[in-house]
Amino acid sequence: MKGDRVMKFAVLVFPGSNCDIDCYKAVESTIGQPVDYVWQTSTDLSAYDAILVPGGFSYGDYLRCGAIAQFAPVMGALKQAAEDGKYILGICNGFQILTEARLLPGALLRNKALKFRCHSAKLRVVNNETPFTRDYAENELIDIPIAHGEGNYYCDEATLKELQANRQIVFRYEAGNNPNGSVDDIAGICNRAGNVVGMMPHPERAVHELLGSADGKRMFTSILNAWRERSGAAVIGG
Amino acid sequence: MAQQLSAAKEPNAEQIAEQKLYKQMGVTDDEYARICGFLGRKPNYVEIGVFSVMWSEHCSYKNSKPVLRRFPTTGPRVLMGPGEGAGVVDIGDNQAVVFKIESHNHPSAIEPYQGAATGVGGIIRDIFSMGARPVALLNSLRFGRLENDRVRYLFEHVVSGIAGYGNCIGIPTVAGEVMFDESYEGNPLVNAMCVGLIDHDKIQKGVAKGVGNPVFYVGPATGRDGIHGATFASEELTAESEAKRPAVQVGDPFMEKLVMEACLELIDSGIVLGIQDMGAAGLTCSSAEMASKAGNGIELYLDRVPQREEGMTPYEMMLSESQERMLYVIRPEHEAQARAIFDRWGVICAKVGKVTDDGRLKLFHHGELVGDMPVGALVDECPVYNPASQEPAYYRENAAIDTLRYPEAANLTETLRRILASPTVASKEWVYNQYDSMVRTETFVRPGSDAAVVGVPGTRKALAMTTDCNGRYVYLDPAVGGRIAVSEAARNIVCSGALPLAVTDNLNFGSPEKPDIFWQLEQATEGMAEACRALETPVIGGNVSLYNENAKGAIYPTPVVGMVGLVEDVDHITTQGFKAEGDIVLLLGDTKAELGGSELQYVLHGVTEGRPPELDLAVERALQQAVLEAIRGGLVASAHDLSEGGLAVALAESCISGGGIGASVALETELRPDVALFSESQSRILLSARPDKADALQELLAARGVPCRAIGTVGGSELRITVNGKEGVRSDVAQLEKAWKEAIPCYMK
Numbered sequence: 001m002k003g004d005r006v007m008k009f010a011v012l013v014f015p016g017s018n019c020d021i022d023c024y025k026a027v028e029s030t031i032g033q034p035v036d037y038v039w040q041t042s043t044d045l046s047a048y049d050a051i052l053v054p055g056g057f058s059y060g061d062y063l064r065c066g067a068i069a070q071f072a073p074v075m076g077a078l079k080q081a082a083e084d085g086k087y088i089l090g091i092c093n094g095f096q097i098l099t100e101a102r103l104l105p106g107a108l109l110r111n112k113a114l115k116f117r118c119h120s121a122k123l124r125v126v127n128n129e130t131p132f133t134r135d136y137a138e139n140e141l142i143d144i145p146i147a148h149g150e151g152n153y154y155c156d157e158a159t160l161k162e163l164q165a166n167r168q169i170v171f172r173y174e175a176g177n178n179p180n181g182s183v184d185d186i187a188g189i190c191n192r193a194g195n196v197v198g199m200m201p202h203p204e205r206a207v208h209e210l211l212g213s214a215d216g217k218r219m220f221t222s223i224l225n226a227w228r229e230r231s232g233a234a235v236i237g238g
Numbered sequence: 239m240a241q242q243l244s245a246a247k248e249p250n251a252e253q254i255a256e257q258k259l260y261k262q263m264g265v266t267d268d269e270y271a272r273i274c275g276f277l278g279r280k281p282n283y284v285e286i287g288v289f290s291v292m293w294s295e296h297c298s299y300k301n302s303k304p305v306l307r308r309f310p311t312t313g314p315r316v317l318m319g320p321g322e323g324a325g326v327v328d329i330g331d332n333q334a335v336v337f338k339i340e341s342h343n344h345p346s347a348i349e350p351y352q353g354a355a356t357g358v359g360g361i362i363r364d365i366f367s368m369g370a371r372p373v374a375l376l377n378s379l380r381f382g383r384l385e386n387d388r389v390r391y392l393f394e395h396v397v398s399g400i401a402g403y404g405n406c407i408g409i410p411t412v413a414g415e416v417m418f419d420e421s422y423e424g425n426p427l428v429n430a431m432c433v434g435l436i437d438h439d440k441i442q443k444g445v446a447k448g449v450g451n452p453v454f455y456v457g458p459a460t461g462r463d464g465i466h467g468a469t470f471a472s473e474e475l476t477a478e479s480e481a482k483r484p485a486v487q488v489g490d491p492f493m494e495k496l497v498m499e500a501c502l503e504l505i506d507s508g509i510v511l512g513i514q515d516m517g518a519a520g521l522t523c524s525s526a527e528m529a530s531k532a533g534n535g536i537e538l539y540l541d542r543v544p545q546r547e548e549g550m551t552p553y554e555m556m557l558s559e560s561q562e563r564m565l566y567v568i569r570p571e572h573e574a575q576a577r578a579i580f581d582r583w584g585v586i587c588a589k590v591g592k593v594t595d596d597g598r599l600k601l602f603h604h605g606e607l608v609g610d611m612p613v614g615a616l617v618d619e620c621p622v623y624n625p626a627s628q629e630p631a632y633y634r635e636n637a638a639i640d641t642l643r644y645p646e647a648a649n650l651t652e653t654l655r656r657i658l659a660s661p662t663v664a665s666k667e668w669v670y671n672q673y674d675s676m677v678r679t680e681t682f683v684r685p686g687s688d689a690a691v692v693g694v695p696g697t698r699k700a701l702a703m704t705t706d707c708n709g710r711y712v713y714l715d716p717a718v719g720g721r722i723a724v725s726e727a728a729r730n731i732v733c734s735g736a737l738p739l740a741v742t743d744n745l746n747f748g749s750p751e752k753p754d755i756f757w758q759l760e761q762a763t764e765g766m767a768e769a770c771r772a773l774e775t776p777v778i779g780g781n782v783s784l785y786n787e788n789a790k791g792a793i794y795p796t797p798v799v800g801m802v803g804l805v806e807d808v809d810h811i812t813t814q815g816f817k818a819e820g821d822i823v824l825l826l827g828d829t830k831a832e833l834g835g836s837e838l839q840y841v842l843h844g845v846t847e848g849r850p851p852e853l854d855l856a857v858e859r860a861l862q863q864a865v866l867e868a869i870r871g872g873l874v875a876s877a878h879d880l881s882e883g884g885l886a887v888a889l890a891e892s893c894i895s896g897g898g899i900g901a902s903v904a905l906e907t908e909l910r911p912d913v914a915l916f917s918e919s920q921s922r923i924l925l926s927a928r929p930d931k932a933d934a935l936q937e938l939l940a941a942r943g944v945p946c947r948a949i950g951t952v953g954g955s956e957l958r959i960t961v962n963g964k965e966g967v968r969s970d971v972a973q974l975e976k977a978w979k980e981a982i983p984c985y986m987k
Contacts, residue, residue, distance in 0.1 A: 015584060016492050018408025022679040055677075057406040060492025116401050118674045147405070147674045202676070210682045210693070210808060 007227050009035040010048040012078070012094075014069050019055035019091065019204065026204035027052070030220040031236075040072040045081045049227055053078070055092030055147070055202060065108060065150050066096035075101055087131055087223050088196045092148055095188070095198030104191055104198045105163070106155030108148075112181025116149035120212060121201055122174035123187050127167045130190050131226030132197045135218040142215035144201040146179055151200035153182035153189070160184060166192055171199055248553060251280040263290035264473060269621060276615035284553040284601060284609045289616065291519035291557060292526060295784055298620040301750040302782045305759055308767040309777035315739060316776055322443055323364040323515065324434075325778025327740045329804050332438050333694065335701055336370040339378070339431035339744045339800040341783035345486040346399075346428040347475055350392045354399030354428050355489040359561055361432040362409065363515035366498045367564060369442040369505045370434030373678060374692045375404050377414040377430045378705040378744070378798045382423030384661050384985040389418075392426050394986065399489075400430070401672040406491035407498070410681050411673035412690035415705055418661040419840075421713075424788035425475055429744040429781075431800040433703055435694065442505055444514030446528040446536055446567050446593045451511065453525070453536060453591035456580060457497050457563035461546035463487050464520070464559025474749055474787040487559045493585075494562045500583035501564055504576055513566040522556045524565040525591070526599050530617035535594040540603045542590045552601055552608045567593060623750075630754035636714055641833040641848035647912035650886070650959075650966045653842065655977045657883045657916065658890055660841045664981035665894075686895065687813045688730040688879050691805060700805040702736035708882065709794030710835035711850035716758045716795055720765025721853045722920055726881060727801040728773045732862045733877035733923060735810035735869045736803030741770055743780035743799055748792025750784050758795040759784075766797060772855035773862070775801065812869050814878035815895030821875050821952040822932040823901055825885065827861060827922030828945050831913050837882045838916035853920040861921050864942035873927055873935040880922040886915040886959065886967060888924045893957050893971045894978060900971050903950030903959045911961040926952055 011023045020037060027035040038045065045051055059068035069075070082088055082103050090098035098104045111117060123144050125136040136142065155163070160183055163169050171188035178185045180200070188199025203216030225235040249259055260270045263286065273281055273289050281289060295301055311319040317334055318326035324338035342357025358375060365372045377400055382389040404411045409432070446453065464487035504510055512532065514524045521543070529536040540552050546560070568576055573589070580587040594600070599616060601609035647653045657663055670685035682700055683691035689704035706727040712719030728738040743766065748755040770777055780800075786793045805811055816823075833839050834848030868874050876896070880888045885905075893901055907914040927935045932948065939946040950959075957974060959967040 015496055016406070018406075018495070018677055022677065025679060056408055057492060057495075060406065060490070062492070115398075116405055116672050116674070118405075118676065119671050145676055147676060149405075205676050205679050207679075210811075211676070211679060212684070 007033045007049045007224055008047060009033055010038045010045055010051045011035060012040065012051065012053050012074055013037050014040045014058035014072060016058045016060050017054050017056040019202065022204045023052045023054045026207045026220060030207050030217045031224045033224060038074065040074045042074050043077050045077040048086065050087040050223055051078060051081055053088065053090040053094030053097055055094055058093055058097065065093060066100040069097045070100040079103065082196050085193065085195050087227065089132060090198040091202055091204065092200055095200055096150065098196065098198045103196050104189060105159050106153055108150050109152040109154050110150050111152050117179050118147040119145065121146045121179055122177060123171045123201060124174055126169045126172050130170055130194050130197065132219055132222050133170060134226055135222040141174060143213040144203055144206045144216050146201045148200050151182065152180040153186040155183060163189055168192065170197055248283040248551065251282045254283065254286055255280050260286050260290065263287065264294060265290045269293060272621065276612055276619065282609065284556055285611055287553050287557050288522045288609065288611060291522055292616040293620040296518050297523055299782055300620050301623050301625055301784060302745065302759065303622050304624055305763040308763050310767060310771050311776050311778065313774065313776040316778055317438065318441065320779045323367045325740065325742065326368065326436065326441055327778060329699065331697065334436050334438055335802055336365055336368050336434040336436055337431065337742055337800065337802050338364050338779045339429050339742045339798065340364065340781040341744050341746060342428045342430065343425065343746065343783050343786055344475060346396055347425055348479055349486040350395035351399040352486055352488050354396040355403040356487045356561055357428050357430045358400055358403040359489045359491065359494050360517050361430045362407065362494065362498065363517065363564065365432045365434035366501055367442065367444065367513050367515040368436065369440040370436035371502060372409045372432050372434045373680065374433045374690065374703060375409050375411040375430065376703060376705050376800065377411065378707065379414065379416045380422040380427035380709065380796060381418050382420050383418055386423060389423060390986060396426065396428055397669050397672055403489055403491045405674040407495045408677050410675050410677050412675050412681055412692060413685055413704055416666055416669055419710065419794065421709065421794040425786050425793050427746050427796055429798050431705060431742065433701065433802060440505065442510060442513050443531065444528050445512035445532040446534050447511040447532050448569065449534060449593050449595040451567050451593045452570055452573065452589045453593065454566050454576065455543060455563065455588045455590045456501065456566065456585060458490065458493050458560065458586065459544035459546040460550065460555055460558045460560045462550065462554055462558060465554060465557045474785045487561050489561050496583045496585050497562050497564060500580050500585045503579050507575065509568050509572040509575060511567045511569065513564060516563040516565060518559065520557065520559045526613055526616045528565065529599060529613045535596045535598040535600065535613055536591055537594055537600045537602065538591040540601055542588055544586050544588050552603045556601065625750045625756040626753040627757040627760055628753035629757055636847055637849055639848045641839065642831060644843050646910050647842060650912060650915060651969050653912065654886045654890060654967050655974065657837050657841050657887060658974055658978040659981040660837060661982055661985065663837055663883050663887055665979045666982070667979060668982040668986060682808065682811055683734060683813055687734065689734040691734055691811050693808065698807045700808055700811065702731045702734040702803040702805055703801065704730040705798055705800045706730065707796050707798040708835065709796040710846045712762055712796065713794040713846065714835050714848065714850045716761035717765035718850050718853060720762040720797060721769045721855065722850065723797055723799045724766050724769035724773065724775065725853055725858045725920065726879065727799040728775060728862060729879045729923065731801055731803035732866050733812060733814065733879050735812040736805040737866060738773060738775045738801055738803045740778045741775050741799055741801050743777055743797055745782045746786055746793065746796040746798065747784050748787045755792055762795055762797050769855060772859055810870055812874055812877045813895065814892055815876055815897065816892045816899050816901060816926050816952040817875040817896060819953040820929055821926040822929055822948050823903060823950040823952060824925045824927065824935065824946055825922065825949045826925060826939065826944055826946050828919065829885065829909065829914060829917055829922065830919045831909055832917045832919045833913065836916060836918045851918050851920045858921045860942055861923065861944050864939055864944045865923055868935055868938055873931045873938065874925055875928055876926045878924045880924060882918065884916045884918050889959065890957055890974045892924060894975045898955065898971045898975065899952060900954035900956040901950055901952050902954065905949060905959065905961045907961060911966050914961055915959065915966060
């Protein structure tokens with residue numbers, strides 16, 4: 001990589017996070033960039049180029065998923081990082097935390113069938129022009145697992161129109177196979193600026209054929225390539 | 239004041255003796271006399287309470303010890319056998335696998351969500367208290383028929399209790415089994431198994447080492463929940479059991495996650511001398527056992543125990559089974575270091591006692607000695623019973639029944655569809671889709687194959703794991719059924735590409751005080767022990783759950799076998815689904831007219847009768863060794879054990895799991911066609927192989943003396959089976975899949 005600066009990743013850890021290790025391993029195995037666990041009491045994320053908010057049951061999902069995590073000390077630094085244009089990816093409970101913290105619009109409700117669901121899911125890459133999806137083809141169908149009880153994305157009519165108009169819908173469940181009843185089959189969205197993405201499916205669980213799919217790998221290469229391009233470095237193959 | 243009031247209500251030692259109050263706690267007159275002998279006086283209320291739980295079947299194995307001694311428990315790979323929280327087996331490179339199964343049947347019958355959830359929580363604590371990182375969960379469940387409202391309620395809430403706990407704590411639930419039979423109505427079985435990984439030098443023991451060292455309590459405050467849970471688990475369920483709902487504990491998986499992370503960090507720091515979880519009989523059992531194993535005593539200062547409610551008495555604190563609690567011993571100089579770890583995780587930690595040299599469990603409350611008992615008497619001196627045993631009449635009656643007495647099944651396609659839609663055989667997707675089976679991203683084979691496969695991080699190795707037991711076979715012939723349970727578990731492990739390592743067993747039986755039930759227990763354990771010896775899979779730990787009875791009688795004897803195997807290289811991982819058009823389908827083993835206890839018999843005629851299938855351990859061993867050799871040699875495309883529903887069901891499952899690919903099979907047989915398709919003869923495996931490998935595979939099997947016949951090819955979208963040239967089964971795989979997948983959701987709508 002011709003002496004390029006490495007991209008530094010942080011994986012936030014709250015009490016009850018349980019996909020933190022998976023996110024850490026995925027960064028290491030897919031793009032080999034340095035990654036640190038950052039405990040929720042930290043108030044400085046300035047050393048990092050990308051921040052992953054992992055899945056799990058932060059604070060036991062007490063009160064409401066993500067509702068307590070939004071008050072953790074690290075959230076101030078996370079909001080600053082979002083404003084600074086750093087890449088932030090919230091997966092599953094991480095997505096719930098990002099909506100509770102208003103870094104993303106809408107909310108995640110209980111699955112329509114009222115049951116936790118864990119299985120492979122087919123996702124449509126709706127917008128492949130975000131820093132998180134540039135290595136996918138537009139409308140590509142990818143296989144990424146889900147594992148959630150509260151993944152039913154909801155927002156009001158006006159917000160949905162905005163999401164659609166601004167191309168903020170990043171992933172949709174394949175038509176007819178929406179596992180949780182989300183509005184407009186939404187599986188993942190980004191903020192207006194495109195540097196914050198939240199999604200219910202777990203790309204970090206689909207990074208190797210042994211896990212049943214390697215389709216999640218390109219999310220990580222996308223982030224690295226977007227960052228390299230922004231900092232004027234050479235991109236890697238998808 | 240509240241405390242005085244509450245304590246004032248407790249009977250004194252004289253009243254306990256005169257009114258024989260110990261009987262309510264399950265202590266017999268003889269046992270009471272023995273306790274008085276050990277104490278040299280009459281026990282007070284807290285003392286009799288402590289003795290009653292320590293001497294319950296659940297803690298003392300007083301009725302099952304003689305039969306447990308039959309199991310082989312050692313082997314070249316066994317690092318730790320029964321006795322500690324869980325057994326430990328070497329997997330090479332300084333790593334070991336730790337696993338155990340445990341039942342939560344009685345609590346789940348009364349309060350299914352919390353009963354099942356705390357069963358999961360308890361078994362996880364057994365694993366991490368050994369110092370191991372839990373990496374997978376399994377569960378073995380039995381319910382009555384789904385037509386029954388109460389059964390559906392129990393099934394629904396047991397599954398969501400397991401999901402609620404395992405999902406939140408972040409340990410994948412990767413495998414298990416669910417069977418349905420009216421025998422389990424009112425007394426469901428909920429057995430949870432946990433598997434962990436550890437480095438050899440990190441293995442912990444529950445010992446109170448070092449006289450004068452402090453004893454610490456970790457975890458949430460103690461409440462009045464689960465008092466006498468162990469005693470409750472050691473009696474039959476009756477109409478009054480509902481009133482014992484308060485004996486069921488309440489789980490908090492988030493708290494357990496914090497306790498687990500903090501304890502693993504504490505253990506990793508190297509300062510722990512002894513650690514044990516507070517499971518059955520809570521503070522009582524953990525303190526007494528830790529003292530006993532070290533040959534020491536323990537003093538507890540009960541007013542220092544964190545308490546959830548005001549005015550708790552020593553009796554309540556000692557007998558509470560509040561969840562997510564641990565007890566550990568360190569040197570005094572390490573106290574600050576330990577405290578810092580628990581503070582960071584936000585977990586309560588309190589110094590509640592100290593190790594002594596007098597071999598006694600002494601309980602103090604506000605400076606007053608309220609209980610004083612010899613540790614040895616509590617842990618080792620419970621009388622061991624040799625209950626009467628008698629062969630029941632049903633056993634002989636069944637042996638005389640001709641299982642071919644019913645007319646031949648006319649429409650084989652329809653019969654196959656009906657058996658696929660029988661809840662015991664049907665897809666368990668409705669169950670396992672509620673479990674997070676993938677967290678930790680090491681699950682290489684998810685639920686729905688013969689065994690789950692979980693990777694060993696940082697290596698090419700993986701662990702295969704399964705649970706098995708067909709209670710119908712065990713009922714019809716406990717010795718044969720026991721052999722089958724172990725053999726089938728091992729066969730599942732082998733089919734996934736792994737070498738079977740060891741067994742953890744959960745003996746679910748009726749009341750041992752009934753001679754015919756104790757006979758079942760003796761026979762079944764003897765059969766299991768024979769199979770464990772033959773297949774070189776020692777028993778490294780387990781659990782006994784007796785008194786599984788209700789108004790209608792005892793459950794089918796159900797000794798569940800949990801087994802773990804080692805996949806040497808992830809390239810050996812094999813699954814049951816057919817892989818490619820043109821692959822050759824091979825049937826290994828001999829098919830005989832064996833319908834006793836079969837799914838065919840149950841579904842078509844509503845009976846479980848006759849002799850179960852025979853099982854020859856030498857034949858089984860040869861089969862398993864040859865198949866593993868073939869898999870490791872790269873000759874096998876898919877492997878599937880034949881079990882409930884026999885060959886026809888195995889073929890259908892391999893088609894469905896293969897993504898809906900069909901197969902064309904031609905059988906030549908002297909058996910009746912329905913028997914050939916649905917017999918449940920043992921020691922059979924269905925393989926598929928690429929055409930260019932099939933010859934080498936057949937040669938290898940022939941050389942190893944394993945009967946093998948090429949019976950067809952993979953391809954198309956239909957499953958077609960002819961018997962002696964005549965059409966037997968013909969159906970789109972999609973139709974079969976529909977019947978198989980929709981059966982359970984249809985009941986649960």
